[in-house]
Amino acid sequence: MFAVMKTGGKQYKVQAGDILRVEKLAAEAGDTVQFNEILMVGTTVGTPVVADAGVQAEVIDQIKGDKVINFVKRRRKHSSKRTKGHRQKLTLVKILEVLEKGADKSGVKAAMGAGSVSGAAAPAAKPAAKKAAKAEAPAQAGGDDLTTITGVGPAAAKKLADAGVTTFAQLAAIDVDSFEAVKVKADWVEQAKTLA
Template identity: 75%
Template sequence: MFAVLKTGGKQYKVASGDVLRVEKLAADAGEKIQFNEILMVGSTVGAPFVAGAAVQAEVIDQIKGDKVINFVKRRRKHSSKRTVGHRQQLTLVRITDILESGADKSGVKAAIGAGSAPKAAAPAAAPKAAKAAPVAAAAGADDLTAITGVGPAAAKKLNEAGITTYAQLAAVDAASFEAVKVKPEWVEQAKELAK
């Protein structure tokens, strides 16, 4: 039986006992891993992956690929040349099992690329929320930036002037208010939002 698996942006046709050189995986030598992105098992084709299928493998070693040299030379007088070398980090694995179903219950660690460690979503979302909403002066304050034309800077000035809710902004006389230049459209929108 054979399977087609996807890892590191490449596809590999494998059978039990095959040895593969794949993009670096976050696993140590001797560790057992499982590839869950299976495109095909025998004659069963998945869309996009075959459900419940997996390929289990044992990590043999972490190696480096052959050195690739990129040499650039520009002809003519006063030209330049540049040499850059690169050795790709690879993982050597031996395919041990091809599972057509029951991959979730196997208990084997999923193969994850070395550069794709899971990132914490909660800390990243907190700074965005802090930027989007201006600091409210009171606990019962409204988000004044919901009014068209009122940005974070104008909302901050309105908060400093003592206007923190839509009802307070709706009661302001736009012509006579001195602390901040209030536009009549803001007052109209505040009346609609205060309802």
């Protein structure tokens, strides 16, 4: 049985036992991965993906492709020329089996590209969680989130907290000329008065 699968923006017709060079996958040598974007299995054509089908493969090695040389020469421009070389990172995989049904329940991890969107979404969620935790920290400590005031960033909010100013009411009561811990702007005080 054969299948047409898609990975790395390319389509491959595969069957059990084939060895392929595909765009780099986030997997180590010896890992078993499963390709879930199946466009066709045998004679079953899907739109756009055949449901519950998959191709399982074993990662043999992480390799680099042949060197491609890019040479640019501009004639009659005082010998302007440039040479660049590039070797694409690839993954060598051996197709183990083509699953027409039951790929969702196989338990094999999905093949993810090294720079894929879903692979990058998990690390991107962590900074957002850290920002939310930082925003909640002043509120939990009995203070207000001073970064909601236009012009007050995290560094200025930390300096204000170190000086003992943690609420909008405290910031509204500050005399701009006599407060020396942080250079407080008059519009910060006005915004704090409206928020307090």
